[in-house]
Amino acid sequence: MxxxxxxxPDPEPTKPTGSAAPQYxxxxxxxxxxxxxxxxxxxxxxxxxxxxxxxxxxxxxxxxxxxxxxxxxxxxxxxxxxxxxxxxxxxxxxxxxxxxxxxxxxxxxxxxxxxxxxxxxxxxxxxxxxxxxxLRARSKANRQEARAAAQAARKGGGGAGGAVEGPRRxxxxxxxxxxxxxxxxxxxxxxxxxxxxxxxxxxxxxxxxxxxxxxxxxxxxx
Known part of the structure; x- marks a missing residue:
């Protein structure tokens, strides 16, 4: 695959060139x-x-x-x-x-x-x-997202907290x-x-x- x-981006910005924001x-x-x-x-x-x-x-x-x-x-x-x-x-x-x-x-x-x-x-x-x-990885991520959404809905309905891990895209x-x-x-x-x-x-x-x-x-x- x-x-x-x-x-x-390099953590050290280069010298600005006419702009207030640093360039990377x-x-x-x-x-x-x-x-x-x-x-x-x-x-x-x-x-x-x-x-x-x-x-x-x-x-x-x-x-x-x-x-x-x-x-x-x-x-x-x-x-x-x-x-x-x-x-x-x-x-x-x-x-x-x-x-x-x-x-x-x-x-x-x-x-x-x-x-x-x-x-x-x-x-x-x-x-x-x-x-x-x-396409295989994208389909897998979509399935994971659907399962994560369903799991979050069940936890929300039952009053349970906690973060749900999102899909790996x-x-x-x-x-x-x-x-x-x-x-x-x-x-x-x-x-x-x-x-x-x-x-x-x-x-x-x-x-x-x-x-x-x-x-x-x-x-x-x-």
């Missing part, structure tokens, strides 16, 4: 399972690829190099790269092939369904790859709840205004395309 890694370092949300899986895949490909390069014969070393050039950027893009950076002024989404920066004033909503998504005021939708949805749902709360607080602030920017990750796409072309050429020439 995937679970995003949540890095809390970004909170970072990432998928721990994605990172672990990516490292394992890179290790396997590296082991097989290096062995093929040094022990292979004929075209095998070149095929191995082309395959690594194609696969390694893709694995990095989909496992190690995705992250969501959050601070008081904006949301920065680092997806496999794009980096989207959305000031809170430009965020219309944050929605959770089969995927976690952020909607801009313009209507554009961006998926949060770093926060995968666990999936980490991605907790992250989305935190971002929604911050969005509601900060969307009207002057420092949280600006334009949405999108940058393509050519440093990921270019080597993957080059590897795909080289691999196709090697396979075509036989």
């Amino acid at each position: 995937t679970s995003p890694e949540h890095q809390s 370092k970004d909170r970072i949300y990432r998928s721990l399972a994605g990172i672990v899986g990516g490292v394992l895949l890179l290790a396997v490909i590296g082991w097989l690829g290096v062995d093929a390069v040094f022990a292979g014969e004929g075209r095998t070393p070149w095929l191995a190099l082309a395959a690594m050039l194609f696969l390694v950027p893709l694995i990095v893009a989909y496992t190690l790269r995705p992250a969501v950076y959050v601070n008081d002024d904006r949301l920065r989404v680092r997806n496999p092939f794009r980096v989207i920066v959305l000031p809170w004033g430009q965020v219309a909503s944050l929605r959770s369904g089969f995927t976690n998504e952020v909607f801009a005021e313009s209507g554009a939708k961006y998926q949060l790859w770093a926060l995968p949805v666990s 999936h980490e991605s749902d907790l992250a989305m709840a935190e971002m929604r709360e911050l969005h509601e607080r900060r969307r009207g602030d002057e420092a949280a205004q600006g334009e949405v920017t999108v940058r393509w990750a050519y440093e990921i796409a270019a080597p993957a395309v080059a590897g795909a072309v080289l691999l196709a050429v090697l396979l075509a020439v036989g």
